[in-house]
Amino acid sequence: MYKILIVEDDKALCNNIKEGISKWNFEGIAVQNFEDILKEFAKHNPHLVIMDINLPYFDGFYWCKKIRDISNVPVIFLSSRDSNMDIVMAVNMGGDDYVTKPFSMDVLLAKMQALIRRAYSYGQFDGQIIECNGAILNTNDGTLTYNGKNIELTKNEFKILQLLMRNKGKIVSRDKIMRVLWESEYFISENTLTVNVNRLRSKLEDIGLKDLIVTKKSQGYMIP
Template sequence: MVNPLFKIMLIEDDATLFDEIRERLSQWSYDVYGIKDFGNVIHEFTAVKPDLVIIDIQLPKFDGFHWCLMIRSHSNVPIIFLSSRDHPTDMVMSMQLGADDFIQKPFHFDVLIAKIQAILRRVYNYSTDRMELKTWCGATVDYENNTVTNDKATIELTKNEIFILKHLLEKKNKIVSRTELIKSLWDDERFVSDNTLTVNVNRLRKKLDALGLGGFIETKIGQGYMAKEEAIKYD
């Protein structure tokens, strides 16, 4: 099991959205806590002692502004508002009450995780390079040791292969162009040519086949590659 890096309290009464955010954040090794009693949020906050709070404005009994003010009377923990309300006064109010950021719904998860990481780096002098483990399709990807493990086996990857996999997983379910991959490898002083990239991706797939994961890396002809959560077929 991956040890949680930080505790995040998510004050959100939409159960479906809460579950989705918790699942996505857990993939980044964050330990996410919800609220059982929206009439006594501060009690649960004190018990959990989270490293970061994400809070909606519209909540049962008392709104997010109320709880932000209450939290600020107890702690300087970073706070991110996550709300469908888009009036400028809401954003101004959140900042005046001591929030660190405001994200409007609907939102892209990549934006949320980027803001979380930026705040954690600033507040706790934390580097996201320390996030060396990631879960993907039931497997654990260890960036430090260049391995991928599931209940079937453990495979070892070359530096190029783990770099390519990491880059694809950072943009999971999105197409990453061949040009972007090559440029990233170049910037990281691991230059590969177009043909070498093809060879590395094919080797990566072959190794992932031992875990039943080879089909989760899809080729988009004329575009690039995509790491997916659902199995696909490739030639």
């Protein structure tokens, strides 16, 4: 089932969209926190976003640009504004399509289905991001974003962090980490693993993520 994040502050319209798309086996997720839509996006990791333009705090253009910084997930703008300037702005901010209110649910569904077929026919966006303690790991390009700051990770750093983030709250043994890195054709000794983890920690601290990775003596590492 494809997850659709609905960024619409009109609750009645939002509920109508959720109900309409559910009949086609889409899971509609309504944004609750309009102050930090990027956090909700990262939390739910949707397959497609329906984005209103007129929103509390920041408009849909702003949030689309923020999403584009970490993901290529399809975005459909939904708005009562129909000027050419708005449509051009939507495209420039990374939007994939534009639907003007009032709209036909059949038209919205047709556009959603077309974008989803195009985006996921080869599965290129599946599982694209992982969110953990406010940090967002983009599995497509190996970058990490936190509080608007980005860092690039080496292949080994990415493998280590991805493994720990996917196992949040669990201890991951050093042996398991080394096996993952071995499978990627990079031999890692005990000492080399320690060096990689320390370098990763240093990069994380540079963007404000101190103590994200915790060492469990004689056991391994974890993200609590």
